[in-house]
Amino acid sequence: MKEKDEEKPNLLEYKKTHLNSLKPYIAGKSINEIAELYNLPTNSIIKLGSNENPLGSSPLAIEAINSYLNKNQFNFYPDALGQSLAKNIRQKFPEIGQAEIIIGNGMDNVLEGIARLILRKGDKTLIHIPTFEYYEIITRWAEAEPIYYQTKPSENFKINLEEFLALIKPEVKIVFLCNPNNPTGNYLTWTEIEIIIKQAKKMGSFVFLDEAYIEYLGFENSHINKVHKYDNLIIGRTFSKIYGLAALRIGWGVLPTNLINEYRKVQTPFSTNLLGLLAAEKALSDNEFIAKSLDNNKIGLTYLSNNLENLDFKVFDSQANFVAFQVSPKFKSKEFCEHLLKKGIIVRNAGLFNGAPDDLIRITIGNSEQNAKLIQSLLI
Template sequence: MVKPSKRVESIELSQIRKMFEATNPDAINLGIGEPDFPVPRNIKESMKQAINEDYTHYTPNKGFEDLRLKICEKFQKDNKITTTPDNVIVTSGASEALYDCAQALFEKGDEVLIQDPGFLSYEAIIRLAEANPVPVSTPLEDNFKLKADRVNELITPDTKAIIINSPCNPTGAVIDKKDIKGICELADDHDFMIISDEIYEKIIYGDNKHYSPGAYTDNVITLNGFSKTYAMTGLRIGYLTAPPELTEELLKVHQYNIACASSIAQKGAYEALTGPQNSVKSMVKEFEKRKNLIVKSLNDMGYKTPDCEGAFYAFPRINNPEEFVKTAMDKGVICVLGKAFGPTGEKHVRMSYANSYENIEKAMKILETI
């Protein structure tokens, strides 16, 4: 039997997907980071129309030009990032965009800084590129926020990039403006790339604000998508913008990997950007209501849980998380061990409140009995 490559053997299957696939169908699932809302009706109708009009063939490798133009307008309006359609690639979700970045940029021996706790895919894509992930601790004491000073301490001559995610999965933390600007200055001074995963930028609460590194330096590849903001997870549609000298290299990976993103999903994405945004506002309002419930409930139980600033995850501190997760599962509540997201998550559990308010109420009542 032919053996698999060592780079594939070095990574594990996603702990989140394992929980998803092993879940009791009657359990309350607080493990999956997927909005429980339907795709907005106008987006559905645009995709139906696209099928009826036979938009079912290959698109340009980078995506439909009219969609890329609207993405440029979105970047300028929302993120103060100036780019052109030539420097935008429409991808099969933000996950593909991340993979493209790793394959196009990283080599054996490169070091890539990642938030700890952080989304578990980051470490995997770095290892698949045979580079070395370097965790930057973001502890509870800092409300899980990435600090420029901590980043600075870990920079070496081998530092090729940093991957940042704000708002953050799994903690809900939003990086402060001064730290975004500080990391941009470090990238300029030490000539490394910032890969900014901004998939949760619209899911943000209160007075908190999202700041894009691309507004402060050119050493950035900015990733985003439609999965979280428009509940289009299964449609697999995302995008990136990069400096001109890197776009063609990213396109090579994209082109030989998937050729182009789904034509139908691209038509839905165009409608998402150009159509009414009421559904986004109402979804975020409901997420905030659920967030307030889960954070208060967990703190009342004695599990220290900072107020989540964005995304839809709570990350409570729990002294014996393995026992907690097992007992919760036995009682019908699914959550994920924090250590899956990095060593700083060792004494934590991730809970997603992308579930109904009523289900979260039931789940909290069950967890009170543990």
């Protein structure tokens, strides 16, 4: 029997209107997508769009996965809290001291847990833009609302502390700081971060300090050693970048002790995976791979920055594994990306980031051959 329309539950009305203003996260293009679109062999494609490690993955991590595969055992859940990995992280970074280590399915999943823990309907978050767009997504999910602080290319995307501090009001529950910042590559000093943390504390806000790229600025520049001193500071880290394990989705965070019991109540159970956990443990102490990756990045970042500048682009100083630059008046960013895509090179149209100038491009530092090909493709 055909139901009358009026009797059906109106699913559209149920639609979550707080998501109306949200756009889905735009991921960098994949190799398969581009191979198909431009009819190119997959092995000819150079992927410099998602800030992955161009040297591959830590060989020690790969070895650990391969030897586990021989066991043929995937019937048991992994350790729900990633305790063995957390123990290894604590051994490598004893400066974490009296703070807690949390493990997640990428830092994205750590961010989700933090949003569940802290944000309520009607709360505000403070986000400097342009930056990593997931902060806005998790804010809106929680029916909270972002307050944006707009940084400017003419000021190298630097945060003006006085202006920024004025936006930290009692209704702001999380201040997101991305350090170094994606997509611009600039960074905040500890002096600046500490001033923000103190002001946030006065207003009853937490600071989420995203250190996805901190290793490129120097391991010693991480502030995981400060979390035990500031009970409103939370730090996010990842195995997706310097350790080369983006596909295995392991991230971690450092949380003040007073939050851990509540965090455990809201975190996704079993969000990680066994192979990722095993690989991350090994990658953590693969000093040779880390050193090679840092070396490659340093050389490539200088090479790309200099050559892009010689091509008359406005290049921004970067302390990460990518470099951002403006392509106008020569190009529009969409044209620029398409020109490279046709040659099998994937870069990121950072003009699509909220608050970014529309001619901004972000390129991940590749290996020397990839970097040279990229520059050659721009000479024609």
